Amino acid sequence: MWILSICVFAAVFICIICNLALTNTVGWLVYPVCSLLFGWLVLMPLLYYKKRGLKMSLGIITALLLPFLLILDQFSGDTNWFLPIGVPVSATGIVFMWLVYGLLIKPRSIWFTVPAIIFLSGLLCICIDLIIKNALGEAGFPWGYLVASSTCLLAIVISVIGFVIKKRSTQTE
Structure with missing residues (x-):
C-alpha cells in the first residue's frame, strides 16, 4: 500500500x-x-x-x-461532452456496477449469477449505445442490440447448462 x-x-x-x-x-x-x-x-x-x-x-x-x-x-x-454523454453513461455504468455487486455479494448459484451478469452487460451495451446515438444525433448500426442479443443467447445457454447439471446431480442422489 x-x-x-x-x-x-x-x-x-x-x-x-x-x-x-x-x-x-x-x-x-x-x-x-x-x-x-x-x-x-x-x-x-x-x-x-x-x-x-x-x-x-x-x-x-x-x-x-x-x-x-x-x-x-x-x-x-x-x-462539451460531460452533460450529453458523460453524465448518462456514468450513471448507467454506476447502476450496472452496483447491480453486479449486489449479485456477487449474496451467495447464489453460479448458474444464476453468471448468466444474470452477462445479461446485464448486454443491457448496459444497449443503454450506452442509445445514449451516444442520442447525444450525437446519429443513427447507425445498432451495435448495442447486436451485443445484447449475443449476451442474452450466451446467458440462456449457460442457464440451460446449469439446469441440466443440477437436474442430473439431483437424479443421481
Missing part, C-alpha cells in the same frame, strides 16, 4: 515538474494527475481493508466519477 502511494505521488510530482518546465502553465498535467489521484483513491480501500474495502471503493467511484469527468471536460477544450 505504501509503495503504491509513493509511486503515485512521485508520478504526480514528476507530471507537475515536467508540465511546468515545458509550458509554464497548467496544461496537460490535469489528465494524468486527476487520473492518478482518482485511481489511488479507489485502490486504497481495497489494499487497506481487503475484501471489506470493496464496498468503500465502489462508493468512492460512485461519489467521485462525475466530478472527475467534469474536471476532464473543463480542460478538454470546446468539446
